[in-house]
Amino acid sequence: xxxxxxxxxxxxxxxxxxxxxxxxxxxxxxxxxxxxxxxxxxxxxxxxxxxxxxxxxxxxxxxxxxxxxxxxxxxxxxxxxxxxxxxxxxxxxxxxxxxxxxxxxxxxxxxxxxxxxxxxxxxxxxxxxxxxxxxxxxxxxxxxxxxxxxxxxxxxxxxxxxxxxxxxxxxxxxxxxxxxxxxxxxxxxxxxxxxxxxxxxxxxxxxxxxxxxxxxxx
Ligand code: DX5
Ligand code: ZN
Numbered sequence: 354x355x356x357x358x359x360x361x362x363x364x365x366x367x368x369x370x371x372x373x374x375x376x377x378x379x380x381x382x383x384x385x386x387x388x389x390x391x392x393x394x395x396x397x398x399x400x401x402x403x404x405x406x407x408x409x410x411x412x413x414x415x416x417x418x419x420x421x422x423x424x425x426x427x428x429x430x431x432x433x434x435x436x437x438x439x440x441x442x443x444x445x446x447x448x449x450x451x452x453x454x455x456x457x458x459x460x461x462x463x464x465x466x467x468x469x470x471x472x473x474x475x476x477x478x479x480x481x482x483x484x485x486x487x488x489x490x491x492x493x494x495x496x497x498x499x500x501x502x503x504x505x506x507x508x509x510x511x512x513x514x515x516x517x518x519x520x521x522x523x524x525x526x527x528x529x530x531x532x533x534x535x536x537x538x539x540x541x542x543x544x545x546x547x548x549x550x551x552x553x554x555x556x557x558x559x560x561x562x563x564x565x566x567x568x569x570x571x
Pocket of ligand 2: 362385418527547
């Protein structure tokens with residue numbers, strides 16, 4: 354297996370000490386920032402002003418995951434902050450190709466996320482418009498949920514399509530990723546792994562990142 358990325362989710366971090374929490378994951382590849390609007394998902398987190406400050410103080414690139422309605426309107430504003438990647442949910446976009454082009458045009462990598470029950474097949478013709486496909490491995494909205502094995506065949510089909518297309522597309526998985534589940538997701542073809550509770554719930558987050566990396570690359 355080629356090099357993988359471990360992107361800890363700060364959803365499981367201490368929101369009152371975000372700067373210190375960022376410093377505890379210095380060996381990560383990027384910081385996964387979960388934006389929720391209590392509309393697309395039944396939970397509320399942070400918005401543009403806080404993400405902007407995280408971007409200003411973070412030594413690591415930011416990987417924003419927008420679990421928000423009306424992605425066509427809001428996602429470009431996150432790209433405008435200079436984030437490394439901005440991922441919108443296809444279920445929340447009326448014009449995903451236009452939106453992906455807009456994000457790239459503003460200098461961000463374009464990611465598109467699929468809820469567990471959203472099939473990947475309708476989107477295989479637009480892979481060239483994307484830098485990353487996020488296959489959710491739990492229903493979006495909360496950290497600490499159980500990995501849904503039912504999503505494994507979809508990860509496999511997405512990874513096969515990406516290999517067949519010869520595009521440098523990343524396959525990200527998010528939800529329930531731990532030392533116990535990461536091998537299954539990696540074997541199915543994922544190469545970017547988001548982990549919230551498995552990293553911030555550990556005594557030493559960098560040690561947890563290292564364990565996840567070794568398990569994924571095994
Ligand atoms: C859930 C978020 C995830 C969450 C993952 O909707 O998108 O990024 O933080 O948390 P764990 O790794 O605990 O499942
Ligand atoms: Zn996420």
